[in-house]
Amino acid sequence: MSTPTTVAGRPVITAWSAVSSYGIGRAAFAEGLRERRGTVAGLGPEHGETPDGTGCVVPGFDIRTVLGKKGTRSMDRVTGLTVTAVGALLEEGDRNRAVGTGEGAAFALGTTTGSAQSMMDFTRDSLTGEQPFFVDPARFPNTVMNCAAGQSAIWYQLKGPNATIAGGRTAGLHALNYSRRLLASGRARTVLCGAAEEFSPARAWLERRSGNEGEDAAEPLGEGCAMLLVEPRDPDDPAQPVLAELLAVELGVVLDGDVRPALVSCLRSALRRAGVDADRVTAVARSGAPGPEGRAEAEAVAEVLGAAGHADLTPTGLIGDTGAAAAAFQAAALLSYAADRPGDAPGRVGVITSVDRTGTVGCALLGLR
CATH class of the missing domain: 3.40.47.10 (Thiolase/Chalcone synthase)
Structure with missing residues (x-):
């Protein structure tokens, strides 16, 4: 292994993208914010039974339609959202793919627990099946919180350090700080940094039961993934698109x-x-x-x-x-x-x-x- 090289100076953000209730991609998110457009809507039966039947979900998001059938049969929603957001960022330009993939390209993803729905579904199958081991083994990876980050790295050949950081609403900041440290220590050339959350009946009921009675009503639950491309500032590269x-x-x-x-x-x-x-x-x-x-x-x-x-x-x-x-x-x-x-x-x-x-x-x- 090569000796790490410490990188001086503050890191910069050179690209970003998002998968949100406005749709897929940076343009959809920016346009929605610009218009100050709300996205709460009634949910169809595909989203399961939830406490109030409303939410802010990615419109028409179907994993196999967006990512194709290969490798997605057992992919859960939070993984699909993450892989899609990474792809939206990398596919925006040749430079993003060139610097954001391969050797030295790290990945840092913030989460709460990964997919609560996948954990509960897998556990339920082990309890209700004829035998505890009569479960779908292809769905087991979805029960660990680093599934989305691992799948993203495999999908796009991110060969640097790969980390999933749990932190609730602060998870994105923890991932950003971790990215800064990776670059400062020379452990990575670039970092794809972001955070993801899915909408699911399991999460909706957990949020409902963990709320404080008598407090202000919470906003409807949303979902999505936002990704940033973070890299060292290169003063010798005037074309570096510093945002x-x-x-x-x-x-x-x-x-x-x-x-x-x-x-x-x-x-x-x-x-x-x-x-x-x-x-x-x-x-x-x-x-x-x-x-x-x-x-x-x-x-x-x-x-x-x-x-x-x-x-x-x-x-x-x-x-x-x-x-x-x-x-x-x-x-x-x-x-x-x-x-x-x-x-x-x-x-x-x-x-x-x-x-x-x-x-x-x-x-x-x-x-x-």
């Missing part, structure tokens, strides 16, 4: 049950680490978590950044509660916003914040181009 610079990622935990001070600490630390004043922040995308965590998140942002002066790009009200994929979609929202305003003053900064009921908080600062 944003990763200025800082800060993560924390809530030890006393109070989310607000934990997130305030993360935000101030990130601003200090990046050398950025709060008045340079032009856009903020919050996770929009339900209940007291979401209210504390909004209060923390107002305390550190002020209540006005920046665009609120929180996508939850449009594409639903996307769970583990939330932070990745927040990053996509910031990149879409910046692309629509190329003439804005230089030095603008976008902020992602995230909180989760499990006690994790985090934020990221992006230098938008």
Whole structure:
């Protein structure tokens, strides 16, 4: 094995794509956000029995139709969404495929548990079958949380480090921080970084049963996958399509049950680490978590950044509660916003914040181009 080479400087985002309730691809997501179009809709019988029969799902998404019949017979929904999002990014241009695949191309995916539906279905089959071992072995890989990342690596020949990071709504930030560390240590040449979540009856009922009675109603559940292509800044390559610079990622935990001070600490630390004043922040995308965590998140942002002066790009009200994929979609929202305003003053900064009921908080600062 070759000796790792440490990479100096901050990493940059050079491409992105998404599979969301707006459809497949970056253009569909950007257009939906631009129009501020809501996506909640009634669900058909193919989505199973859910508590309220509504959600924000990828329209008409059928794995075998989108990816073909080869290798997809036993593929579950979260894996299909992830493989599709990776493909949408890599197929946008020759450069993306050239730098984003092969040796040194790493993959970092954020999740909650992988597919809760696959886990429950497989367990149910083992309990209700004539014998516990009368199960479909081809579906067993779907029960482990790194199935989507592994399948994506096989599908597109991603031969660098491959990691799945569980973290609920903050999972995308954990994946982004892991990507930064891979590049800084020279363990990867580029990183496909993102997060995924599927809509399923199992997830819908788990969310319903784990909610706090009497708290604010949560947004309808959403699903999808957003992917970023992260690589070292190359000052010798004027053609490198830099969309944003990763200025800082800060993560924390809530030890006393109070989310607000934990997130305030993360935000101030990130601003200090990046050398950025709060008045340079032009856009903020919050996770929009339900209940007291979401209210504390909004209060923390107002305390550190002020209540006005920046665009609120929180996508939850449009594409639903996307769970583990939330932070990745927040990053996509910031990149879409910046692309629509190329003439804005230089030095603008976008902020992602995230909180989760499990006690994790985090934020990221992006230098938008």
